[in-house]
Amino acid sequence: MSRTTPATVALTKAGVAFELHPYDYDPDAPRVGLQAAEALGWAPEQVLKTLMTLVDAKPVCVVVPSDCEVGMKKLAAAAGGKSAQMMKPADAERLTGFKVGGVSPFGQRRAVPTFIDETAVLFERVLINGGQRGLLLELAPDEAARACAATWADLTA
Template identity: 80%
Template sequence: MSKTTPATLALTKAGIAFELFPYDYDPDAPRVGLQAAQALGKASEQVFKTLMTLADGKPACVIVPSDCEVSMKKLAAALGAKSAQMMKPADAERLTGYKVGGVSPFGQRKSVPTVMDETAILFDQVLINGGQRGLLLGVAPDEAVRAAGASLADLTA
């Protein structure tokens, strides 16, 4: 596994400190984020998943705790849209340059509006995908928001 990804390069370029958390990725896990939290011995609410969505048909990135579901209604409101839905996996891979299961909000091919669940600020460090399956990055929440160009909002159902 490479420890250098577009995500780690983007954080390094932005001068943002991060910690690498490699783990054994299980492609058959029903919920990859929960499997990652368990593999690392971390609380599931501290491990955040990155999802690609469409808000009024336009791409957006959403970062939420791995043990939660996104409220599409709250996401749409946070983005000033009327509706939101999940993006098709193939479209997410093409847009971000990452494989599903390894999508990071950092270092994506194209910058899109990004929203992070407000519970991130409850932690000194949150774990977010590092740009490949089996690699999470530990980042201070305020730095993650800055690096992703994200806003904070209540996003969970």
């Protein structure tokens, strides 16, 4: 497993301090984020999953706790749109340059609007995908938001 990914390069370039947390990725896990939280011994609400969505057919990156679902109406409203839906995995991979299960909000091929669930600020540190399956990054939520120019919003269903 490489410890250098487009995500770690982007964070380093932005001057954001982070710690690497590799784990054994299980592609057959029913909910990959929860499996990662369990593997690393972190609370699921502190392990944030990165999802690629479409709001009014435009790409949007969403970061929410691994134990929650995205409220599509809340996401659409936060992004100033009318409707939201999940992006097809192949489209997400092509757009971000990351494999599904390893999508990070940092270092994507093309910058898109990014939203982070507001509950992340309740924690001093959170884990967010590091740009490959089996690698999470520990960092401060406000630094994560700064690094990907994210907007805070109430996003969970």
